[in-house]
Every structure is written in structure tokens, then in C-alpha cells.
Amino acid sequence: MIKVGVIGATGYAGSELVRLLMSHPQVEIQGLTSQRYIGKNFYEVYANFRQIQDAVCKEEDIEAMADECDVVFMALPHGVAAKKVTKEILEKTKVIDFGADFRLKDPLVYEKWYGLEHGGPSLLTEAVYGLCEINREKIKKARLIANPGCYTTCSILSLLPLVAEGLVDKKTIIVDAKSGVSGAGRGLDTGTLFCECNESIKAYKIAAHRHTPEIEEQLSYAGQEDVVISFTPHLTPMNRGILATCYASLLPNVTRAQVEKAYQKWYGEEYFIRLFPEGVFPETRWVKGSNFVDIGFTIDERTNRIVVIGAIDNLVKGAAGQAVQNMNLLFGLEEQTGLCMPPIFPG
Amino acid sequence: MIKVGVIGATGYAGSELVRLLMSHPQVEIQGLTSQRYIGKNFYEVYANFRQIQDAVCKEEDIEAMADECDVVFMALPHGVAAKKVTKEILEKTKVIDFGADFRLKDPLVYEKWYGLEHGGPSLLTEAVYGLCEINREKIKKARLIANPGCYTTCSILSLLPLVAEGLVDKKTIIVDAKSGVSGAGRGLDTGTLFCECNESIKAYKIAAHRHTPEIEEQLSYAGQEDVVISFTPHLTPMNRGILATCYASLLPNVTRAQVEKAYQKWYGEEYFIRLFPEGVFPETRWVKGSNFVDIGFTIDERTNRIVVIGAIDNLVKGAAGQAVQNMNLLFGLEEQTGLCMPPIFPG
Amino acid sequence: MIKVGVIGATGYAGSELVRLLMSHPQVEIQGLTSQRYIGKNFYEVYANFRQIQDAVCKEEDIEAMADECDVVFMALPHGVAAKKVTKEILEKTKVIDFGADFRLKDPLVYEKWYGLEHGGPSLLTEAVYGLCEINREKIKKARLIANPGCYTTCSILSLLPLVAEGLVDKKTIIVDAKSGVSGAGRGLDTGTLFCECNESIKAYKIAAHRHTPEIEEQLSYAGQEDVVISFTPHLTPMNRGILATCYASLLPNVTRAQVEKAYQKWYGEEYFIRLFPEGVFPETRWVKGSNFVDIGFTIDERTNRIVVIGAIDNLVKGAAGQAVQNMNLLFGLEEQTGLCMPPIFPG
């Protein structure tokens, strides 16, 4: 059994991780920590866990957890993990970080977009970007995994074959993304009150969202040149789900067959990626509660643009599910272990 | 492996059953039937099953299915199953019926509330009402299970210990129940269009809902005298969930301790029933996607009434989950096999 | 033109009041105050008012407002108004208070349910309970109006004819009420975050909600004896609306005709009360954005109970609309002035 600890278990992503870990046949939860709910039973914070998970939420102590656990998941606000994770910790345990601190290789980019100095740049080289379908082999050997963001997972996977295979003009990429409200977390904010989100949709952080450089960095690796994109996130009145509507101009003479071949090449064998046939498109309801990434596309011959639609559950493939998938890779398990439940509908 | 067939797989309850059966370690799905989608792949009807369940929806043929399957689930409109299920069928397979046809022992009561003649009254004696926590031993030996209704499961389980232990005045029982819209099924009806349900709550079939006699019959068995109740269902703007707010006058001098003892006696060992402590109450969000029944109560000393709150997921414990629980009992499996996933939140 | 001031304009009820006042042909808004948004333009707090209402939110100064205004609306947390409103203020202006401070005649009852000492009991005798359809004549002559609560408006109006005409057993009254989330206000609370309310329904403050004594007091006046009820509020995943499902045992031999006559007698001439014919029932969607109270009932002959359904928009008839209606009465205007817009659907 893999002994795991969860730091920051009482946010939405942390709680979803606990749910998934409890269905995982090879995991034993050693400890859960929380900032706001220290001393409470986990099921008092999330009553869905009544009679299922009664661990007491502890104060964070990464040193102790590193001693006890084979892997530590960290679901903390950005800026914190970079200070907590050290070489010493990594000699004792593996770390899968849900935050942004180890996702961008260049600390200056981090500082520009996050507005604070990076707290632990020395580990940036070692950290592996945990987008499983792309970095599988590196992940297997890693000690420190930067679990990708929710918007980024959906956006990168939707676009990567096009960029990697050189099918689109890389200067024309636009991602118009829509997220459920759980992506904003459980913190208190007027903007996420029920009456403020319900029955409305809005764009926010237009051309300024922090997932932008993360998408660009990964697409740049794939395309082997700097990719700069437009990214617009939207808050959508639903609990879960991300839909990424991606636009790019096809290079001259690129055909639908070539595009299909590119997606097949990259994802044809991927369990968690479901490629939709012509004329059928992903919707967030079809992935709810699951680790699937649904991808479909159409080519608009009038404009010679391709429109790619990607859909994930932001809390699963966009956070906790991908973290479990990363754990499975780290420990040599079948990648889908504990992640095989069909999506729930209507959910 | 248990070979199962699902008749009426493309309604919401049928589809949820397929989801649960696919996570069940001892089940092999032999066939799925549909009225509206014959010839389509199941995942074309419910795209959450893409790359998971690609069976072709067949036309209903209960004879053939009885030959091939150890158990046949029927999720059909009322009135149909009574005509299809025969002694010959039951000699070949077990049947778990989601509909109302075999729930009421008295065909005259059925005819009064459903407005049509009963199509197969000869099997009513044999049929077992599949409320697992109450009829477990009978279920184990049955061939024909009448899977309880969603409102009824929640209402009966919430009230039964009070009635069985003689703690309340049986003439004072009122159930004010609230259901998500999936309870109304996937049929086309102006009343279940998004814009008609969203942002509104309504009572319907007040004092006239067909689940009323079903609740009354079971409570009458428990209380050993005829129980007549008021039952008011409400349509609530959410996909899933039933909340039953139940009222009854306590008999003189009944204490909270006695009530707690009654619930402990009946449910203390039940895996799927979670009794809430004083001051904490069930909410539908805490059971979503799971087979749990959450129950809590308060005693209003000013009126000497007890208010019991019950919550279930209408598609799981209120339909497909309880059906799987019944199947587990029929085949001698652990009752919670395939039903152990924690509820999903936020879901 | 009536000069009005609004204290506490940036809560949901205050903001709705501003919306209604701006459509009122005889009103001139003199000032808006806020606790959290002092110095901001009102449209910066509620962007629906952009280019419509650009008043700057001021700090509360009831003295100054009393000098300038013919009427002051107060939408403040309970406990505050009782301290602010004085005889001196009432000599200068009329006050319509949205809070609970002046609703209950007995300060001891207030202290029991609200858990704090009443800050201004000397004005309780003078204050008039502003349930317009019931207290119209008193309201016309009042200086201080206690605008009723949302649940209470809906519950009292639904039940009053039955109690006043002696048609029901007053010991058997149960109100099972369902409210949209705006009733909980705009304050920061984990419980009103989108993901906590959406896709779930819950009962709360069971047998302990503060609107209980308010309903009881008014029904006791109507019934000329003490009425004690059971009241259970529920939080429903929608922005607006209250549905009250009310139960009571009919006295022997009471007929549907008698009940209809009672409702006609009390409400037959009321513009804002719409009595539904047999077999049709109120739903919250039909009153959204309006000051209507929809009422329908059925008699359950099996139990001899009557079930009355009432529906209002909690922010209009349950708060701001009724306040405007009170203002119209105070100033001798037609009661429906500024309140005649049809409900918005789908809304």
C-alpha cells in the first residue's frame, strides 16, 4: 500500500483528492491537513464523508508527513509550496503539488504573472510538469511533480497535436475557456456567492490569467518555438467542468485527414483521452466526475480555421484525478488504477 | 460473474444502472434494450459512456434475455412490466423491476392510484418489496423484486423506526418531499424543459401522488395498523436528490433518547444509512452519486412534533443503487459490493 | 415627489428597493447609505445600475436623512434599527424598517428568539406591522412601519383566512417553506457560496427560525387565540422566490366552498393576491420580479387536511415591494403605484 498525505485537504481540490484516494485499491491515507479546520473530523467539513473518512484535520507539518508518507499531495495557494518543499523533503518522500509554484521553468515568468518572488527556484529544474499524456516517462522518474492547472490541462491537450505536428499558424491561437465555479475554490469572496454566479456568465482576467504562460510554455516545447496565445477564461454557472473552445488558422492545404492523424498519433492509445468523431463535440456533462479529456474539432472552410473543443472535469483531470494518475505513474501502477468510474450523468 | 440484462436502459434510471453495473466487480452486462434508440450504440445516447460501453441498444425481448441472463432489470413505464413478467420468465431468471407494478400488494389500490387494471396480479403475492434494509431476508430468497420508488425509499426509511416502535401518532404523519428533476425522467414534456424548472420550485400532484399508497402500505406493515399520510412532492431546480421533510406528533412523554434508540435499533448496523447527530441535518449534496440514506431529526418541544429529514440520491438509492443492492442480496454478495464510492461533492 | 432615503442600500433587499423606487413615478431618491461601500458609486456595487443610478454611497447618518427625506427605508441587520430610530426621528420623517426589530410586540419574545436585548422597546407600541393587506388602515396613519419578513409574508397571507374564519384546528398548522438564496443576503458565508447551494436542497434552523414567532403573532391576532406552529425553512438552489407549503387539519364538516369563500372574503379585492382555481397551484417562477402573492389550495379528503400553497418573490413582496406598497399607503397613493410590472418569465 502507498502511504499518502494530503496537505490542504479541505479545499475543493483536496476534498476531491480524498474521494478518489478512497476508491483507490492501493492507497492508505496517513494524514490530512487543513488551515481552517484543524481539529475537526474531515466528515464535519465535508459531510459526504460521514462514516467514510473520519480522520482529524491536522495542522500542516510537512517534515513529519515526509517521514510517514510515500507521497505527499499539496493543495495550497501559490507561493506556499515553493517555500515548504526542499531537497531534504524530496529525499524522504515524493511530492505532487497542485499549485503553480513548480509549473513554470523560468522564475522570472512566474514572478511576472504571479507578482511575487519565487520561494524555491533551485527545485525548478528538477520538477516535472505532470501532464501525464505528454510527460509520462519523465514523471515515472520524478520526485517532484507540478500537477498542471485545470484550464491548462484542457487547453494544452486540446491544442498540442496541432502545434507539435505543425498544422496551424502558431500566432493565431486563441483559447476561449469556460469553467464551473468550483475552480475558484472554497474561499470567501462576494464573486462566488450563489446569487452572484447563478444565472450569469462572465469573462474575467481577460488577457491576464495566470494559466496563460503555462499553456504557452508547454505549447512552445511541443512546437519548438515560442508560442504566444490569447486566453480568456469565463465563469459559468455550474459546479464543475471546463470547456475550452480553441481557435487557430490552419496552415495552407492542411486537411481534415491530416488533423485526425495527428490526434490519433498523439492520443490514439490514451485511455483518458476520447477523440470525438466528426460532427459530435464534447460537452462538460459527459466527463463529470471522471478523469477523461474529451476532444473534438471542426474545420471551418470559410475561414480556414480549426475549432477544437476540449472538455474536462476541472476537479478530476484538472486537479485531483491527474494527481492520482501522476501517483500511479510514480509508483509503477496501471495508470488508470482507481480512476475507472464512468462519468456521472445527469450529475 | 453474474450475467445481467437491462430492459429500458436509456432512461435516466437505466443509464445510472449501467454506470453502477460497470463499476461492479462481479457483473457482466449481456444486453441493453431501449424503445427510442434501437440500433444505436449506448454511448451515442449517453456520451459519458464513450469508450466505456459500446453495446448496441436492442429491441426488448424478455424471453431471450431470460435465457441468457441471471437477472433482468426492468426500467419501464408502469403497466408494462406486469404484462411482460410471467411465471415462465421467473423460472429462468430473476427480475428486478424499477416500476410500480409489483410494489402494492392489493391490485385494487394499484388500480385506484394508477388508473389502469393490473396486468399480472397473480405474481403480486410472490413479489418482494425490495427495500433492502427492511426486507433483507425475504429479498435473498425472492425471484421477483419490486424495487421501491424514489420518494418512497426516502420517506419510508425516514419514518419507519418511529412507526414501528410506536413513538408517534400515526394519524399525524406528513411528508413534504423535494426532488431533483431527473426524477421526472427523460421524456419530452414542457414541464421539464430547462427554462420551466430552473429558478423555480413547485408542489405538484398534491395529495394525489402515486407514491402515497406505497409509503402507507410499508408503514402500515411496520406499525401493524393502517397508516394514512399526507404526501406533497415538489420539483426542485437540481438534477438529483430527494429531501423528505417528515412531520409527526410524538406520543406523550416520548424523549429524544427513545427516538435515538429506535433509529439505532433499526439502522445502527446499516452501512447505507447514516444517522446524523443532534443539530446536524441531511442535505442532498452529501449523498449525490451514492447509495446512502442520510437521516437526522429534531424534536420541536413547542409543538411536541418530531421533524425527520431524510436525503437520498433519487437515481441511486432511489432507483439504480438500490437495485444493485437487491441484486447483491439475491446472489449472496456483500451488500455494498460495487456501491462503495463516496458521494461526489460539489457534484 | 416623495423624498426618500435608503439606509443599507447595498444589500440585496436594499438594491431591489432602489430598482423599484427608480420605476416609481412619484419618488425622488435623496440618498443611499452603505456600510461596506462608502464612497463608491452605487453602480459600481451593482453594475445593473450603470448609467441609471450613480449616487455615491454615503455613511449612514439617520439624523441628516430624517431632515431631508419624507420617508427613510432601513435595510439593516436586526438589532441596529431599534437603536437608531427614536421619537425625534419619527417627528421628522416616516420610517419603514426591513428588519425584525419592530415586528414583534413583546420585547421578551424578541429577546428569546433573537438572543439580544431589544434596543428600543418604547417604540414597539407605535410601530405598525406592515402587512398591507391585513393592516392597511393602521399603516396609513403610521410613522414607523415594521416591514414583514419574507417567509412571514408568504406564510401569514397563505393561512390567515383559514385561521380568521375558524376553519382549521389551530394546533395542527405546519409551514414547510422553501426560499431562494438571496434571502440569505450578500454577506460572506461558506454556506451561500455557489458550489455549496447549487444542486442541493436543505432544511435549516428547523423549529428554531426567527420568523416563527412573527407568523404566530399575526395568526394569533387573526384567530383571537394563541397559535403555535411548526415552521421549517429550506434553502433552495435558485436566486429568488419563496414557496410555502402549509398544512392544517380542517375542522369537521368544513367544505371546499367555505374555504373558497373565506379566501374570497379576505382577498377577493386585493390587487396583489392572486387566488388560484382548483387544480392549479402557485410556483415561484410565476411571481418573479413582482409584488404578487399567489395562493392555491387543495383539500386532502383522505386525511381531512388542507394544503395551502403560497408563492412570492422574497425580494419584492417579501421585502422591497411590500415596503413600496407601505410607502404608497403612507402617502395616500394608489397602492400599486410603481408596482405594476408583470412578473418576468423565464426569469
Added chain:
Amino acid sequence: MIKVGVIGATGYAGSELVRLLMSHPQVEIQGLTSQRYIGKNFYEVYANFRQIQDAVCKEEDIEAMADECDVVFMALPHGVAAKKVTKEILEKTKVIDFGADFRLKDPLVYEKWYGLEHGGPSLLTEAVYGLCEINREKIKKARLIANPGCYTTCSILSLLPLVAEGLVDKKTIIVDAKSGVSGAGRGLDTGTLFCECNESIKAYKIAAHRHTPEIEEQLSYAGQEDVVISFTPHLTPMNRGILATCYASLLPNVTRAQVEKAYQKWYGEEYFIRLFPEGVFPETRWVKGSNFVDIGFTIDERTNRIVVIGAIDNLVKGAAGQAVQNMNLLFGLEEQTGLCMPPIFPG
């Protein structure tokens, strides 16, 4: 008083029109027609109108209505109005058509996108595209108004100043639009059932939606050259609202000041268009129930793209409200007559 008739009053747009007309001080409704509800009182179809509008829904008879009415509104499926409206009708009454039949000047374009032959091409020259802010003068003199589509109103108004003033590369325009479900109408369709839309977002008719040529035609007039765009509509889980997120590459050296000037030039005096200042963006909640068009933009210096956000209520400015605005123009009234209610929030 203007005598008006409404053909197709029982769809969502028709019903919203009735709501607005009833608040209009200069209108008298002569008749309402319906296909599905002939002989019913209007309030039986839409109970929000109980005691407000009790007209009986009649069978459509445009000849008779033309005799009685000063203006006839038609809210019919496409293809029908083109056959019904004739020169003879237009000699007797003015017509404001909600459908698409008279929006596109070229019947071949109509036939291509709508897949049917145009039923009355001879009136296409005369028909005026009723986008009030753009075609005001023509509208005033028209007899036949093609009321614009919902997506199109929002998209065209959001982009027009950029195109008209030559600030963007017209080949780079992308509109990613999100609509509430009421835009799909009240017809029976599995896709608009509550459980199918709720908790999910999807793109549909990608690169193939019929509003595309309408947007292109109007932008082409403004830009004085053929404009071809990418348009992707999305179904969003809310009743009302359209948000258009529009992308275009700025031409070299275009500054924010120039863009602001263009919007001011076109819309600075427009009552119904609210231009948002830098850093604040439209959200659909701020326009609900109103005729406003909210527009804001940002310039992404990294990509030199402008992102314009437009928001409307699809049933008001996107249908019934604009129709009333057109009527006001036709009859020489103040343009905002009957349309001045502030948006409703939370709505």
C-alpha cells in the same frame, strides 16, 4: 394608443413581448395568436400573467389582424413569415418580424444557410434590418422591419465601431458567444430538458450557425468590404443572457484611445448602450430583464488582439425589447418608451 397584434405570442420571445407591451404607456394589445394554445387564456399558458392578461389565444389570421392593428409583431419559425407577409398586408399595417426571413438581403444566402427556398423575396428590398442604433433613420420610414437575431444583435453591436472605423484586420474576427437556454425556445427537444442543459456547457453548430451570415452582412456594410467571421455559439446553463466574446487583431499602431473614440463616436449618445471603462467587463447578470447592451474591451498587447465583451438579455434587446424599440421608432415615440426598467439583480 397604438393598436398591436402579436402572432406567435406563446413562445418565449412572444411572451416577453407581451410583458413589455403591457408596461408600455401607448400600446393597446388587440390580439394574440398561438399555434399550440388556441382557445386558451394567455394566463393559462403563462401563469405570470394571471389577472394581468386574459386575452384568449386565437388562431393566426394575419389579414384580420392587419385590418385591426397599427403594427403586427410576428414571432414565428423561419420560413413562415416570408409567406404570410405581402404587399397588401403592408399597405394596411406595419410588420415587425422576429424571424430570419427578412434579415438577409440575398435570398441565395438565406437558402444556403436555412436550407429552404425563400418564400417572399420580393419584399427583401423593402425590409429594413431593425438594429435600432445602426439603422434608426431607415427604420423610422419602414413598413417591414426584420428584427435582428439575439446573437447577432450582441455580436454586431460589439464589433461594429472597430470595423466601421477600420481599426481591426477584418479577416481575424472571431465571435465566441454564450447564450442562455431560453434562446432555444419552448419547443420540445431532449436537448433543452433541464437535466441535459443544467450543470453543463457546450458549443453547438460550430462554424455553421445561421446567425453567422447575418453578422457578416451587417459588418460588411459597416466595413464596406466583405467580412467573413468565425462564430461559435454555446449553450449555457442559465435562463437568459448572451455574452459575446469577440476577438480581432488590431491594425498596426492602433491605440486604446482610438478604440475608445470609435466606440464613443458610435455609441456615446445611445441610451441602451453602456460602454464599460477600462478593467470592468460586461456580465449577463447586469442586463437581465432590460434592453441594455453592455460593451467593454481590453487590448492584449502581447498578441495585439482586442477582446470585446458584449452582453445582452437575449429575450429583450435580443428579441422583444428591440422589437418595442423598433415600434417606438416607427411611431415617432421616444425610443426608450416602455423600456426604462433597470435590469433585475439577482435575477
